[in-house]
Amino acid sequence: MSSPSTISGAHERTPALAEAAPLRLCLWVDGPTARGWHLDLLRRLGTCPDIAATIRHAGGAAAPADLILDLCGDAPETSGRVWRLTFDGAPGEAALLASLAAGRTPVAAITEVGRTVACGRLGTESSGNARGALDDMLARTTTLILAALAGGARALPDLPEDDTGPGAPEAPSRPAIALRAGRRMVRSAIRRAYRLCYHTPHWRVGWRRLDEPDVFALRDHPASGWQTLPDDGSRFYADPFPIEHDGRVTLFVEEFPHATGKGVISAVEFGPHGPLGRPEPVLELPTHLSYPFVFARDGAMWMIPESGATGTVDLFRATAFPGGWVRETTLISGIVASDATLVEHEGRWWMFATARDGGGAFSDALHLWSAPDFRGPWTAHRRNPVLIDIASARPAGRIVSRDGALLRPAQDCRRGYGAALGIARIDRLDDDGFAQTVETILTAGPRWPGRRLHTLNSAGGFEFIDGGARAPRRWWQPQPPRLANT
Numbered sequence: 001m002s003s004p005s006t007i008s009g010a011h012e013r014t015p016a017l018a019e020a021a022p023l024r025l026c027l028w029v030d031g032p033t034a035r036g037w038h039l040d041l042l043r044r045l046g047t048c049p050d051i052a053a054t055i056r057h058a059g060g061a062a063a064p065a066d067l068i069l070d071l072c073g074d075a076p077e078t079s080g081r082v083w084r085l086t087f088d089g090a091p092g093e094a095a096l097l098a099s100l101a102a103g104r105t106p107v108a109a110i111t112e113v114g115r116t117v118a119c120g121r122l123g124t125e126s127s128g129n130a131r132g133a134l135d136d137m138l139a140r141t142t143t144l145i146l147a148a149l150a151g152g153a154r155a156l157p158d159l160p161e162d163d164t165g166p167g168a169p170e171a172p173s174r175p176a177i178a179l180r181a182g183r184r185m186v187r188s189a190i191r192r193a194y195r196l197c198y199h200t201p202h203w204r205v206g207w208r209r210l211d212e213p214d215v216f217a218l219r220d221h222p223a224s225g226w227q228t229l230p231d232d233g234s235r236f237y238a239d240p241f242p243i244e245h246d247g248r249v250t251l252f253v254e255e256f257p258h259a260t261g262k263g264v265i266s267a268v269e270f271g272p273h274g275p276l277g278r279p280e281p282v283l284e285l286p287t288h289l290s291y292p293f294v295f296a297r298d299g300a301m302w303m304i305p306e307s308g309a310t311g312t313v314d315l316f317r318a319t320a321f322p323g324g325w326v327r328e329t330t331l332i333s334g335i336v337a338s339d340a341t342l343v344e345h346e347g348r349w350w351m352f353a354t355a356r357d358g359g360g361a362f363s364d365a366l367h368l369w370s371a372p373d374f375r376g377p378w379t380a381h382r383r384n385p386v387l388i389d390i391a392s393a394r395p396a397g398r399i400v401s402r403d404g405a406l407l408r409p410a411q412d413c414r415r416g417y418g419a420a421l422g423i424a425r426i427d428r429l430d431d432d433g434f435a436q437t438v439e440t441i442l443t444a445g446p447r448w449p450g451r452r453l454h455t456l457n458s459a460g461g462f463e464f465i466d467g468g469a470r471a472p473r474r475w476w477q478p479q480p481p482r483l484a485n486t
Contacts, residue, residue, distance in 0.1 A: 025053045030072035030092070032057055037138040038071070041145060044358075051149070067146065071111075072271060083110050083117060083148070084431045086139070093138070100133055105390060106416045107156070108141050110148045118148035119156050120388025124366035127416055139359030140274045148254070149286040152383035157424065159391055159412075171435070176467040203238035203418075205466045206227040206448060214463050215456055216400060216407055216423060217360040219440040221447035225467065229275060231267075234258055237279060237466070239291045241398075242270070244460035245301060250322050251464065252303070253279055265292045265305055270462060282323040283316065291339045293398075297374060301327070308336045308362075315352070315375065319377035331378050332369065335381055338362050340396040342374060345406065345429060352408070354394045355385065363413045366393035368434060385432035390414055392422050397456040399426070412441055418454035418468070446467070 025045065028036055032274050034055050045053040066076050073091020087095040099106040109119040116279040116371040122140050137306035147153035162199050175319045206226030216223070229237055229251075237253040243252075248269055255266035260275040266279035283289065283305065291306040303325060313332040316325040331340075340413025344350075351369040365388050368381040387393050405425050410419035421442045428435040444450045444467055451467035 003410055017062060022050045022052045024064060024066045026046050026062050026068045027053060028057045028062070028070045028072065028075040029055060029069050029073060030058045032059070037135075037142060040139075040358075041142045042144065048169075061471075081112065083112050084366035085110055085145070085175070093134075093201065096137060097130075097134065097408075100130055100137075106137060107331055108137075108144055108388075110144065116155070118144055118153040119143050119390075120147075120153050121364065121390050121414070122154060122388070123390030123413055125361050125363035125417075126385035139448070140357075140361065140388060141364055141365060143357045143360065143385060150383050152381075152386050153388045154433070155435065156389055158237050159438050160441050171412060174190075199486035201236070201468065202230065202258075203236045203452075203466050203468060204450075205237045205240045205251075205390070205464060207240070207251075207270075207462055207464050208419075210458065210463050214458055215442070215465070216402060217443075219423065221442065221445070223329065223447075225447050227274065235312055237242055237266070241292050241294050241298065241457050242462055242464055243294050243301070244295065245321060249462055251275070251279070251462075252282075252292040252294050252322070254280055254292065255281060256290075261411070263288045263290045265289050265325075269322075283325045285310075293339075293341055295342065297445055300409055302374070304342065305333070306337075306339055306342050308338060308356075311336060313337050313340045313351075332361075333475050335367075336362070337367070339395040341397070341399060341408075343376075343399040343406065348372060350429060351378060352395050352399070357385070361390060361415065362392040363411060364388055364390040368429075370431070381434070382431070383433060387436070392436065392438050395420055396454065408436070410436075410438070411454065416452070418452045421453040421456060421465070423456075457481045 009095050017094045027038060027042065035058070038055060042053055042055060054063045068080065068082045070082055073084065084091065088099050088104065105117060106122045107120055110117040110155050120140065121139040121363065124133040124136040139184055144153055144397045155465065172327055206228055208222060208224060208226050212222060212224065222269045231237055235255055235257040237255055239254040241252045242249055250267050250269050252265060252267045256263045264281045265283040268279040269276045272363065285307065287309040288307045288308055289307055293304045295302055301321050303316045304313060307314060311334055312330050312352045314330050315328045318324055319326055333383070335416065336356040340351055340353040342349055342351050349371045352363055353361050353367055355367045357365050366387040367384045367388050369378040371378045371459055391412045391414050392410040394411040394413065396411045397407045399406055406429070408426060410422040410423050411418055411423050412422045422438045424436040424441040426436050442453055444453050447468055448465065450468045454464045457464050
């Protein structure tokens with residue numbers, strides 16, 4: 001659920017809508033009754049005092065409205081304003097289902113007389129489950145509508161090797177549907193068999209000395225390849241965040257013992273030739289922890305680990321580095337935020353994180369906050385979410401400055417969580433908007449074997465990434481609880 005500041009910001013109206021108070025908004029739906037996501041949208045609109053929303057059912061009379069939101073594609077042309085919702089260019093939920101059946105990444109858009117008001121690439125936490133994917137994407141469509149009313153989610157970055165394709169998807173034939181359903185059943189059976197034989201997920205951390213340009217400069221994997229931070233197979237390491245302190249490099253990671261199914265933050269020192277031992281726990285809480293965003297400031301070492309289960313974004317301070325972490329303050333509360341990442345830009349601090357926003361995927365809705373100091377107070381961007389894009393919203397490491405430009409690693413989750421890694425140039429970052437250009441997408445391959453690529457960071461002459469790996473399971477070991485997001 002969003003924080004009160006986020007909810008308020010999401011319902012701010014654009015200047016074009018500001019003349020009407022309250023705005024009379026009519027949701028135009030087909031069918032004699034409203035579906036669940038329509039009612040959820042109506043409920044969320046009802047929390048905004050300057051919007052009066054009603055629903056017009058098929059065959060019913062429409063109440064007087066300043067703006068009609070056509071959710072099904074059959075609202076007539078009127079002298080008033082009409083916003084039309086489409087999925088891959090076609091109206092209605094059938095178009096969304098067709099896109100899912102075709103294995104595409106749906107693009108939802110709200111248009112007005114040929115002008116795009118807001119758009120987003122929709123994601124899901126239910127890959128292979130059509131009903132779950134539909135629910136996730138309709139939940140994020142609600143987010144998109146609220147963002148449109150706030151003036152957010154205005155554009156999508158073009159992607160290298162974009163798989164969304166132009167125009168509306170063709171409705172698949174019955175044989176094609178049956179064939180795809182059969183393939184999904186086979187893939188599902190393979191996944192179940194795989195989970196019986198291997199721990200899943202299982203991540204691994206790669207590292208290398210920076211004796212050549214880094215990945216940001218290469219826009220590719222290095223020719224020299226990566227060395228792997230070893231694990232014993234009963235646990236994995238992920239989310240590598242290195243930092244240099246007192247002339248030494250310390251690597252912080254999420255450590256995830258498969259037996260407990262809960263992540264802790266661990267650390268290991270690096271010498272000139274690699275790790276000096278194995279990572280040891282330095283921060284453990286009752287809830288799952290990951291993504292240890294660590295930084296130095298004001299003579300102290302600080303960390304913002306991901307702790308989405310608590311509904312907060314918390315700041316910790318080290319009292320005995322690399323351990324002794326104590327909670328200094330809560331930066332944001334009342335929000336399920338993933339991978340909070342800070343950057344100082346033009347005298348202000350900015351926080352990037354994806355927020356689940358009451359439902360849907362963890363990885364497709366980018367929210368921003370700003371503050372005069374990293375301790376706060378943090379203010380939600382008035383156009384949150386500033387970006388809805390399963391291909392480039394979720395942070396994947398520290399933001400770096402190169403040749404006067406800010407570059408941010410971003411997760412590309414179109415083919416699953418953590419499937420690929422994008423590098424995006426930030427083109428705009430201010431109180432009125434956000435824009436980025438995805439310049440590179442890196443995937444696993446010969447130089448990084450496996451199926452996933454997830455995080456990118458460097459410090460003290462070392463560079464680190466992480467991605468998927470295989471870890472055989474002993475047959476007598478029970479499977480731990482699976483987390484939706486690690």
